[in-house]
Amino acid sequence: MTTANTQSTAVGYPCVCGRLRRAARALTQLYDDTMSETGLRVTQFSLLRTLERGGSLRISALAASMLLDRTALSRNLEPLVAEGLVAIVAGRDARTRQVSLTRAGRARLAAAVPYWERAQVEVSRHLGSPKVANLVGLLKDVEALHPQSGTAN
Amino acid sequence: MTTANTQSTAVGYPCVCGRLRRAARALTQLYDDTMSETGLRVTQFSLLRTLERGGSLRISALAASMLLDRTALSRNLEPLVAEGLVAIVAGRDARTRQVSLTRAGRARLAAAVPYWERAQVEVSRHLGSPKVANLVGLLKDVEALHPQSGTAN
DNA sequence: CGCCGAAAGGTGCATATACTCCTATTTGCG
């Protein structure tokens, strides 16, 4: 068949998704270990960081920008709201809720940055900057495969 | 400092871990959507597949080979045991439990493979085989960063 | 033999993630 090489390579590969998930577990451990003193996990760090750059965002908008399920995001926000790092207020459109960083959230984030950087440096040190750049580029391509990502399909 | 360039590039990058997790979410969606008719999620598929190749394994051994927390694995096995796809029996060493595929598990896995291949092909089609191979190689490097991975630290 | 430390797992808890169904608004149209 004409597409034989695409077909056969796909089968010859290990499960790309399994690999990606396994690597994500490994890297998450490294970051969470490195950042443990900050009281933020890397998932929470990423969330706060996105909020820092985005300002006040609707739940769905924030979720979409993270390729994260809307309801998953809501739940991820809960411990951050409980700690007073994030505030959620009703928007002008009463259906919506605006999520934003509090002053405490900004401070916590700033305090966590050096620890996060330590993890980033560790990754660069072991992989080398070219590989990291290569990886990040490939991950962007993978993200485009998200079913709700517009470009895909 | 002498490592100034490593430092600066690390800070210039986005969060590698966040990127990896985001990509993992996106790809997991693609696989789970594609495999939805099989009654297996990609995480379960990977688990059954590892078992198929490994034969009968102890909980901890299986967990280690997947870079997965031992207790997380135990819980991931529960729905598979409930469906009769996986069997867990006590080992000769009474502390241990041997995990293995049942006949039904083998059948379910075989039935799921074509759907899984569809997802793999989709990835190859969008990224191209060279990028996929490149990605898989880089992910292996990332996995080596796992704190319990022996080589790291 | 009896005890102690190591090894293998389990349980409780917390977070991460997504689906389905349900409610509250808003918006558009006759």
Place this chain on the structure above:
DNA sequence: CGCAAATAGGAGTATATGCACCTTTCGGCG
């Protein structure tokens, strides 16, 4: 204006993941 469709979120449920602490069992040693 008034109602139906669309939009924004929440709640319930299930899986995914990891930590801290506990129990059981095994192995070695005096």
